[in-house]
Amino acid sequence: MTVQQTSFEALTVDSLPHRLGRIGALAGRIGRDSAAWKVREVGDGNLNLVFIVDGPTGSVVVKQALPYVRLVGDSWPLPLKRSFFEYHALTRQEARAPGIVPQVLHFDEAQALIVMEYLTPHVILRKALIAGHELPLIAKDLGLFMARTLFRGADLAMPTRDRKADLALFADNVELCDITENLVFTDPYFEAAMNRHTAPQLDPVVAELRADRDLRVEAQRMKHLFAANAETLLHGDLHSGSIMVTGDETRVIDPEFAFYGPMAFDVGMLLANFWMSYFSQDGHEAAGPRDSMRAYLLGVVAETWAVFRAEFARLWRTERTGMLYHRSLFEDRGDMIGSEQALGAVLQSIWHDMLGFAGIEIHRRILGLAHNADFETIEDEDLRASCEAPALRFGRQITVARHKMHSIDEVNALAALIRGEVRR
Numbered sequence: 341m342t343v344q345q346t347s348f349e350a351l352t353v354d355s356l357p358h359r360l361g362r363i364g365a366l367a368g369r370i371g372r373d374s375a376a377w378k379v380r381e382v383g384d385g386n387l388n389l390v391f392i393v394d395g396p397t398g399s400v401v402v403k404q405a406l407p408y409v410r411l412v413g414d415s416w417p418l419p420l421k422r423s424f425f426e427y428h429a430l431t432r433q434e435a436r437a438p439g440i441v442p443q444v445l446h447f448d449e450a451q452a453l454i455v456m457e458y459l460t461p462h463v464i465l466r467k468a469l470i471a472g473h474e475l476p477l478i479a480k481d482l483g484l485f486m487a488r489t490l491f492r493g494a495d496l497a498m499p500t501r502d503r504k505a506d507l508a509l510f511a512d513n514v515e516l517c518d519i520t521e522n523l524v525f526t527d528p529y530f531e532a533a534m535n536r537h538t539a540p541q542l543d544p545v546v547a548e549l550r551a552d553r554d555l556r557v558e559a560q561r562m563k564h565l566f567a568a569n570a571e572t573l574l575h576g577d578l579h580s581g582s583i584m585v586t587g588d589e590t591r592v593i594d595p596e597f598a599f600y601g602p603m604a605f606d607v608g609m610l611l612a613n614f615w616m617s618y619f620s621q622d623g624h625e626a627a628g629p630r631d632s633m634r635a636y637l638l639g640v641v642a643e644t645w646a647v648f649r650a651e652f653a654r655l656w657r658t659e660r661t662g663m664l665y666h667r668s669l670f671e672d673r674g675d676m677i678g679s680e681q682a683l684g685a686v687l688q689s690i691w692h693d694m695l696g697f698a699g700i701e702i703h704r705r706i707l708g709l710a711h712n713a714d715f716e717t718i719e720d721e722d723l724r725a726s727c728e729a730p731a732l733r734f735g736r737q738i739t740v741a742r743h744k745m746h747s748i749d750e751v752n753a754l755a756a757l758i759r760g761e762v763r764r
């Protein structure tokens with residue numbers, strides 16, 4: 341029987357069938373005899389419980405928030421309400437970019453749990469990139485996903501009353517924004533208690549970065565933008581661990597950090613993770629050189645950005661129904677040039693902001709609390725540090741000099757140049 345609990349209780353492998361057995365959407369999909377369900381807890385992220393439930397007729401994923409940060413323990417409380425934001429973000433992402441996020445089968449706000457489609461045989465993109473797999477579709481799929489969700493969630497497209505109501509709803513996701521505000525934008529730039537880095541190998545470059553006044557100023561300018569520019573509904577944590585792939589499908593998961601922020605944040609975080617994968621490939625060459633993988637990754641960066649720009653421009657021309665850059669000022673009076681000029685200015689801002697966010701994401705994954713498996717799985721610490729150090733320098737350059745960079749090819753060339761200096 342289903343227990344209708346109002347007070348939260350974490351699920352266990354043993355209690356799940358009993359507690360969720362009567363949920364029609366779940367039982368209808370995987371089989372009504374919950375005693376026959378097989379349950380595994382597979383969560384390896386920083387925050388939540390994740391169960392795969394296999395029944396006679398199918399499988400589902402059950403994701404449940406815990407009232408604390410799983411990575412750290414109950415000394416760091418975290419509201420269950422993040423599950424509410426994840427559920428609402430998933431519904432909006434499905435409406436704005438259909439077919440990319442997992443289908444939601446059931447949501448229980450009090451128990452902070454979401455039952456959703458089990459993605460199989462998908463694997464986490466980060467693991468695929470570490471293994472050296474070249475996925476052919478990720479750039480196109482993710483470029484489209486970002487353009488559609490970011491454009492369609494903004495005042496460029498939405499009725500302003502709806503957008504303001506949504507802004508108010510997501511404004512309550514305070515604690516998850518607080519994680520980003522501190523862990524991403526602040527902690528890497530001083531000796532914060534939870535920081536760690538590959539030591540002593542990286543000590544000199546870490547000292548150099550923390551002494552870098554221009555970098556600290558620019559990091560805070562990016563934080564200011566993150567906090568103050570409530571432009572669109574973001575995924576909020578769009579790294580390669582929030583993406584699942586097969587050779588012919590790309591899916592985006594885990595939008596619990598969703599909130600209204602600057603468009604460039606999602607784009608910068610994603611490209612940063614591709615660039616980090618690029619720098620980490622030198623640490624994964626035991627089975628052979630990764631030259632082709634490195635070329636592939638820079639290609640993914642360039643294509644993702646190109647697809648994002650092209651789709652954003654298409655939506656600008658065909659779906660600009662919101663109150664910003666109103667057609668009455670441009671197209672309706674025959675001024676196509678003015679509309680294109682405004683589009684160019686908006687894309688230019690996203691470009692520069694994207695670089696700033698990307699540089700900072702790279703820093704926090706090497707210097708902060710939450711590191712990336714791309715580097716962490718390189719066991720030889722000298723080798724790991726020799727991958728991380730150029731990534732740190734690249735991150736510094738694209739943050740501080742972002743307004744002097746004009747094309748994605750130029751930025752990719754900088755990545756190759758900085759990597760080459762270390763390898764020579």
Ligand code: SR1
Nearest residue numbers: 386409411519523577710
């Ligand atoms: C304490 S949470 C650390 C990180 O895990 C999540 O995936 C986010 O990236 C967050 O910054």
Ligand code: MG
Nearest residue numbers: 385577582594
């Ligand atoms: Mg996550």
